[in-house]
Amino acid sequence: MANHVINVERREAEGKGASRRLRRAGKVPAIVYGGELPPVSIQIDHEKIWLAQQNEWFYSSILDLSLNGDVQKVLLRDIQRHPYKQQILHLDFQRVSDNEVLRASVPLHFVNEEKSPAGKTAGVVIMHELTEVTVACLPKDLPTAIEVDLSDLAVGAVVHLSDLKLPAGVELPELKLGPDHDVAVVVAKQAAGGEEEPAAEGGEQK
Known part of the structure; x- marks a missing residue:
């Protein structure tokens, strides 16, 4: 450190x-x-x-x-x-005390997004729902950032808080509050829109 x-x-x-x-x-x-x-x-x-x-x-x-x-x-x-x-x-x-657990906001660093299946698929939007998380740990274990490896991110996939790989000694207090707090960190979904369906033959034109 x-x-x-x-x-x-x-x-x-x-x-x-x-x-x-x-x-x-x-x-x-x-x-x-x-x-x-x-x-x-x-x-x-x-x-x-x-x-x-x-x-x-x-x-x-x-x-x-x-x-x-x-x-x-x-x-x-x-x-x-x-x-x-x-x-x-x-x-x-x-x-801060060396022997007391602290809480701090830590940034998320997203890597390998462009190499992922979702990143290589046209028309897919990869949204970073969170850019930082609150961690609990001893001062010696406090990371300067948490890396989120998206190399395997598929179209339609969601990365949740519980999917994050945390350094030793680091916890996410939010996850102790129940399943509803296991929120999305990254979402890969097909972009809305695209070409309109052709009108049915004989249908009325507006």
Whole structure:
């Protein structure tokens, strides 16, 4: 598992006015909470966190928040962006414990779709019903993504949550809620439409 280090500073002043001043200075206000420690207000360099948040790992990996060398392992829990500017307004991070099961959203990576029977059949639409799933596992087992191999996908086939191949130590909490929660992940079906049937001979023309 790759280490993703985010350098942060302690944030002394709080409140809307202080946050606005921070943003004007090129910083992003944030908070770290969870575990046995109290919440801590921090600030992060906007340019560096803007670059980091463009990577998929930023949203689904354990991050190492480093405050003057004191490193805490966290997950991103919320990110607030400006409605139209390229600006991050606030971040929430949750501490994780090595010995406690966590829940996190993990992206799905679909592979070999074009090699599948469905992918090679004209007029077939392959729909990705989900692009991420919520997993439960220990921090050390958290995958950055789950690969969905579609090489055997046939026309009319449906890939469900229960069909996903999960890494060791990883579960899908949704499946524990009953069969109704075993939802479709991928559906391969014939596209609607096509050529119209010719009108019956002698039928009325509209």
